[in-house]
Amino acid sequence: MGQTHINNNIRTLRFHKGEMTQQTLADEVGVTRQTIVAIEKGKYSPTLELAFRIAGIFEVPLTEIFTYNSAEDKFKKRNQNLR
Amino acid sequence: MGQTHINNNIRTLRFHKGEMTQQTLADEVGVTRQTIVAIEKGKYSPTLELAFRIAGIFEVPLTEIFTYNSAEDKFKKRNQNLR
């Protein structure tokens, strides 16, 4: 899949939350730091469950952290003329 | 992982959306019917990207389809005394 069509502002939120480090965020949501790095950079799309956990830590709604750019979605592009 | 802690009302939404079938929903979001079945039944947690696509089809916010039951989350349970 390579890159996703999902943007996030985890990095910003980490700093709002008292300079929270990648490692401590990783610990709090129960994944490794590499996973946080990959998600922050949009390398892949996290599981919905993980996304909810992250939102829980920052105490903001999921959709305020992650936004979906449907315009870039290849599958939708392929199908939008069929609908 | 077995079962997740995420609930959804996809089934209800399918019927609100003119008796939309599992198969057509699957086609519209670009996965197989089996994937829709598994998600409807909470067998596993979909990718955030797929969750967004489903929300897009029903034209409702993601958080209105999927809700997270943090109380049942094993990882959170394990850690709630540490925070």
Added chain:
DNA sequence: ACACAATGTCAAATATAGTATACATTGATT
């Protein structure tokens, strides 16, 4: 300049999401 904490990155392994195929069951229609 040295040390250290935080971050970026890479490659190989494991776990889980998603596919393909096939078959059983239920409900509606004729």
Added chain:
DNA sequence: AATCAATGTATACTATATTTGACATTGTGT
């Protein structure tokens, strides 16, 4: 009762999310 569409389920397979471990880089403090 036969047919057909929609759904549930199972198993083996593929793709991708996540882990593990290791090392490079950047920035800050001393």
